[in-house]
Amino acid sequence: MSFFQDVFSVFKKRDLPFIESYKESDGIYSFLFEKEKDMTWKAGQHGLFTITHKKLKNPIRPFSVASAPTENIVKITVGIRDDASDFKKAMLELKQGMTVTMAGPVGSFYIKGDSPAILIAGGIGITPFRSIVKQLESEGNRGEKPVHLLYIDSGKLYVYKDELDEIANNTSISVNYLDSRDVLHQEIDKYISLYKNEGKYYIAGPKSMVDSISTYIQNHNISKRNIKKDAFFGY
């Protein structure tokens, strides 16, 4: 999506009625909102979410839409620690009948073309990839586009694990759960030797992790233009 399309999309604001929230694992919560019929996004994009039920100094945060466009719902999954920001405390107060506003969708973090895709998720960075692999599953991906998901979490809190395992069973998408940088590098090396610059490398997660993996990949002679990053600040 071009910069101008993004600017245009940001002005598209919708009130999303809250349905429910639940804990995925320690410090990670999912929030479900109603999706209007004409609303859509590209799997991997994010929205700008505004708290409206109370006044906050900074009421807006970007979150990847974790549901696929083919699912009839808007889902976001958020890391919320005990020392949560006022924004996140307000998220946990949401009750049926309340709404948040979503501007967008925005961003160019989505799969384009049929190149082999290596998806690298660091912790909460799994959110855009849930949408992407769910969408590929619904489109019936059976191997015409090789897709490999590497999901690293040092605490082994693999959110969506059951769903991802099911997707791996139903499609040709492979999912590897990792808990150390060394093993991640070994896996990345494998895909680099297999696909080189024929592959596209998508990385999402905390900014420092995204930057260091991107540097690692570039140091292995992969062109910057084959690497797409979704860097989450604030972690």
Ligand SMILES: Cc1cc2nc3c(=O)[nH]c(=O)nc-3n(C[C@H](O)[C@H](O)[C@H](O)COP(=O)(O)OP(=O)(O)OC[C@H]3O[C@@H](n4cnc5c(N)ncnc54)[C@H](O)[C@@H]3O)c2cc1C
């Ligand atoms: C494209 C995108 C997608 C994201 N998707 C998710 C998601 O799916 N799930 C999820 O949990 N989080 C996601 N995030 C991160 C999320 O938006 C919040 O930034 C994060 O959750 C921290 O929010 P907070 O309220 O806890 O902390 P905050 O109060 O926002 O602050 C945490 C720290 O971040 C710094 N910071 C705040 N704004 C910026 C900025 N614009 N640039 C640089 N630093 C800044 C602050 O100075 C502070 O040090 C995403 C971010 C981006 C950019």
